[in-house]
Amino acid sequence: MEDFFIGVDIGSLTAKVVLVDAQGKALGWAVARSGYSGRDVAQRLTREILAEKGVKEEQIKATVATGYGRVTYPAEREVSEITCQAKGSAHFFPGARTVIDIGGQDSKVIKVLPGGKVIDFAMNDKCAAGTGRFLEVMAGALEVSLEEVGALALKAEEHKSISSFCTVFAESEVISHASAGALKPDILAGVCESVAARVSALVERVGLESEVVFTGGVAKNVGVTKALSEQIGYPLLIPENPQITAALGAALLAWGMGKN
Amino acid sequence: MAEEKKYRQFQVSKDLKRLMAKHYALGRYYRYWGRPLRRKLAWITSGAPVELLRAFKIYSVYPEQYGAICSTAKATEKLCQAAEAAGYSQDLCSYARSHIGSILRPDLAPMQGLPKPDLLVACNNICGTVLKWYEALAHLLKVPLLVLDTPYLPGEQTEHAQQYVLEQLQSMVAHLEALTGRKLDRQELKRQLTRSAEMTKLWREIRELAQAHPSPLNGPDLFIQMAPIVAIRGSQEGIDYYRKLKAETEERVRRSEGSILEEKIRLVWDNIAIWPKLFSFTKMFTERGACFVTDTYSGGWTAELAPGDPMESLAATYTEIFLNRSPEFRAQQMIQLIEAYGANGFVLHSNRSCKPYSLVQEVIRRRVMKKTGVPGLMVEADMADPRAYAEESVRTRVEAFLETLQA
Numbered sequence: 001m002e003d004f005f006i007g008v009d010i011g012s013l014t015a016k017v018v019l020v021d022a023q024g025k026a027l028g029w030a031v032a033r034s035g036y037s038g039r040d041v042a043q044r045l046t047r048e049i050l051a052e053k054g055v056k057e058e059q060i061k062a063t064v065a066t067g068y069g070r071v072t073y074p075a076e077r078e079v080s081e082i083t084c085q086a087k088g089s090a091h092f093f094p095g096a097r098t099v100i101d102i103g104g105q106d107s108k109v110i111k112v113l114p115g116g117k118v119i120d121f122a123m124n125d126k127c128a129a130g131t132g133r134f135l136e137v138m139a140g141a142l143e144v145s146l147e148e149v150g151a152l153a154l155k156a157e158e159h160k161s162i163s164s165f166c167t168v169f170a171e172s173e174v175i176s177h178a179s180a181g182a183l184k185p186d187i188l189a190g191v192c193e194s195v196a197a198r199v200s201a202l203v204e205r206v207g208l209e210s211e212v213v214f215t216g217g218v219a220k221n222v223g224v225t226k227a228l229s230e231q232i233g234y235p236l237l238i239p240e241n242p243q244i245t246a247a248l249g250a251a252l253l254a255w256g257m258g259k260n
Numbered sequence: 261m262a263e264e265k266k267y268r269q270f271q272v273s274k275d276l277k278r279l280m281a282k283h284y285a286l287g288r289y290y291r292y293w294g295r296p297l298r299r300k301l302a303w304i305t306s307g308a309p310v311e312l313l314r315a316f317k318i319y320s321v322y323p324e325q326y327g328a329i330c331s332t333a334k335a336t337e338k339l340c341q342a343a344e345a346a347g348y349s350q351d352l353c354s355y356a357r358s359h360i361g362s363i364l365r366p367d368l369a370p371m372q373g374l375p376k377p378d379l380l381v382a383c384n385n386i387c388g389t390v391l392k393w394y395e396a397l398a399h400l401l402k403v404p405l406l407v408l409d410t411p412y413l414p415g416e417q418t419e420h421a422q423q424y425v426l427e428q429l430q431s432m433v434a435h436l437e438a439l440t441g442r443k444l445d446r447q448e449l450k451r452q453l454t455r456s457a458e459m460t461k462l463w464r465e466i467r468e469l470a471q472a473h474p475s476p477l478n479g480p481d482l483f484i485q486m487a488p489i490v491a492i493r494g495s496q497e498g499i500d501y502y503r504k505l506k507a508e509t510e511e512r513v514r515r516s517e518g519s520i521l522e523e524k525i526r527l528v529w530d531n532i533a534i535w536p537k538l539f540s541f542t543k544m545f546t547e548r549g550a551c552f553v554t555d556t557y558s559g560g561w562t563a564e565l566a567p568g569d570p571m572e573s574l575a576a577t578y579t580e581i582f583l584n585r586s587p588e589f590r591a592q593q594m595i596q597l598i599e600a601y602g603a604n605g606f607v608l609h610s611n612r613s614c615k616p617y618s619l620v621q622e623v624i625r626r627r628v629m630k631k632t633g634v635p636g637l638m639v640e641a642d643m644a645d646p647r648a649y650a651e652e653s654v655r656t657r658v659e660a661f662l663e664t665l666q667a
Contacts, residue, residue: 068652068656078659079659079663080656080659080660080663081656081660082656082660082663083660083663083664083667106653106656117664117667118660118663118664118667119635119664120629120635121660122638123653123656123657125640126640126648126650126653205622205626207626
């Protein structure tokens with residue numbers, strides 16, 4: 001009977017689960033809103049993946065949990081999302097030296113060695129600026145869906161700047177731009193640039209080395225990606241599914257435990 | 261306080277409790293004994309030249325230490341709110357806010373606040389905030405304020421800076437003579453300096469014992485045991501206490517007893533303690549075998565007295581304290597601590613309240629990492645205000661940092 005390994009990442013906004021096989025190859029993954037109980041959601045996702053891949057629960061040799069909800073999840077080990085993110089990113093891009101991750105509630109910049117060993121990192125201050133939540137609030141104020149933000153921002157002609165880092169103040173800035181008749185793409189371009197500016201400052205703290213990988217839910221936003229790449233002056237490598245890199249890193253750590 | 265039990269307790273700590281209780285009780289009942297003996301009571305900043313005040317038989321209490329007491333007594337939040345309601349900005353130092361709050365609302369304050377002072381003495385070697393804080397106190401309480409302005413030292417001490425401070429000390433003497441009705445007794449000042457130096461030397465020697473593996477001291481030990489060097493520096497009782505503490509610490513080293521049960525990682529701490537979370541914060545490290553073997557904060561009270569006659573020595577010593585020095589000086593200090601104590605990493609508390617301590621930390625962090633290859637972690641918190649502490653985001657950083665050290 002073949003062995004399998006699970007990585008669970010319970011973030012502030014979404015839960016992710018990745019299943020890897022005995023060769024350390026990712027077989028399947030699932031993402032859902034973490035909601036009230038991230039643990040329950042992650043357990044449901046795990047059951048679904050196992051059913052889909054025809055894997056029995058007793059074949060799971062180890063589980064590693066990461067993300068804010070890691071302590072609530074029954075796993076063999078809990079590992080911080082920084083270690084997991086670095087591990088997962090290095091799996092997709094072995095040449096990665098800097099990993100920029102923008103999630104729901106925090107953003108981080110991680111400096112890594114080949115193989116994904118963390119040598120330094122910086123995280124946002126306890127504030128929502130430069131995070132997915134910030135984008136979500138601004139999208140809400142402009143009545144556009146989060147998925148539309150990036151594409152709309154690329155259509156901007158005259159970029160409106162958002163100067164406040166405070167999410168509440170920035171939202172009033174957005175509203176005042178809107179009531180002054182500014183177009184949604186122009187305002188959204190400013191919103192994306194604001195997120196990028198906050199994260200660029202973190203990049204400066206740890207020092208930038210290429211190659212640069214961009215992960216987290218916000219990496220799906222083309223507006224932020226463009227602004228960030230321009231501000232730091234490097235192209236950004238984005239995995240096909242940037243939301244699951246930390247969960248994949250967790251699954252690979254579980255796989256590593258199983259091998260030993 | 262259940263968490264406290266997981267640390268190896270010092271036997272002498274019982275004496276420490278008694279000693280500090282006596283200090284605060286003497287302050288509290290000062291009006292019964294101070295007046296008849298013609299002795300004044302002063303509120304002073306932590307970097308003020310207390311030896312000079314002691315030579316004038318002035319009893320000194322420290323609002324900054326009181327700020328830490330308020331915080332461990334969980335009173336800071338309400339006291340800060342009282343000050344904020346009176347118009348003091350939330351961006352001000354939490355020691356200043358909670359202390360001002362304790363004057364406005366003694367009913368919310370531990371010991372109902374500090375005993376009312378006859379005078380205030382502020383020295384800006386530790387920060388600029390103390391000037392405005394003490395001006396506010398002088399205004400609220402209608403008592404005289406003496407200020408000692410120590411110029412920031414971008415490099416080494418200069419003749420000019422020392423002369424400038426010396427002249428202020430001389431004029432402070434004239435003010436103190438007028439306020440107390442006593443003449444300065446230079447012999448007494450010399451005795452005070454000698455005792456102060458003796459106590460400082462003991463504190464330095466105790467701290468240096470933590471160079472042993474495993475370390476007999478952890479962060480909370482340093483932060484708790486520093487109380488006498490701050491508040492009763494130069495007293496015979498303080499000297500006696502530190503002799504006992506030193507003997508017990510030496511005994512720990514002899515028996516290879518660490519402060520924490522299994523020491524795997526040795527860390528250096530920078531900045532004031534996170535008083536409201538002292539034990540829960542440290543526990544995240546202790547659980548993983550990480551010990552804070554030394555720190556820059558309680559180490560601020562280990563400087564040797566500068567040479568010269570007593571007044572010259574005071575002028576130089578109080579100007580040269582590390583918070584009044586350049587980022588280069590502070591980075592070098594961190595490098596020396598890492599080397600001397602065999603540390604594997606360092607943790608910088610970016611303290612929302614304390615700007616001069618915190619502003620340059622990122623520069624220091626980078627410089628030290630580059631020079632030593634030893635990793636440094638920055639955590640955002642506040643020395644006293646629990647509202648500025650985000651448990652989960654601190655935990656993520658700490659765990660990730662310790663994972664990198666163990667990997």
